[in-house]
Amino acid sequence: MKLLSRQEEIVLLSIRKLEEDASGITIREHISKITGKYWSIGAIYVPLDRLIEKGYIEFYFKDIYNKKGGRKKRFYKVTSEGQEALEDFLKLQKSVWVGFPGYAAD
Amino acid sequence: MKLLSRQEEIVLLSIRKLEEDASGITIREHISKITGKYWSIGAIYVPLDRLIEKGYIEFYFKDIYNKKGGRKKRFYKVTSEGQEALEDFLKLQKSVWVGFPGYAAD
């Protein structure tokens, strides 16, 4: 069974949750929000690059740019390989966490 | 919120699950079993040492030794700090995984 690193897990799931709005910036904001801590730029983009290399995510551009100028924003989405990796990983998670009070997954 | 590394998470939960039988050897066997892959000796003992340093686990010896000779076996248990770390971590896990099909935790 292939296991995801911590950041791969968090970033993958954040992209999934953000849906059409998953860009480097929003991913970073989202992760900061749910973890309640500061995340550097590199702490987001380095795992993003690795996830692309692994084929778990890909990016695309939108026609509607931001109005104030600035570099074109990348939007990320989870590939079918990435989705499969998450599903596989969830199985492992369940076998690791089963029996822990408050963890309810069947 | 403090987050656990992948190995810290897996090792902590393995110790918890193995209860009175959690030694370096059995932890390694257990992790191999649930992950279905090979784990080196170092892949177990290095995180174990780190968890001790962090105060998340501690070890003790048993009066009944193994009969065939060999070094005294350490038995590990999760401390209250370790338990708390797991509980905190579960909260994060939930906020990260909520909405993913098959992940049911409330």
Added chain:
DNA sequence: AAAGTTATTCTATTTTATAGAAAAACATAG
């Protein structure tokens, strides 16, 4: 005391995480 057995410690290497400066890419003012 020597030999055999079992478990842990230690050291080295690879991979992942983290940080933020630098660079790129775009819009608009002059």
Added chain:
DNA sequence: CTATGTTTTTCTATAAAATAGAATAACTTT
């Protein structure tokens, strides 16, 4: 159309964690 400001990403460096297995320690039995 060049300069300037803005936004986002790339790049590079360092720290931390993961992984591997040889070496060592600690114990039993011959």
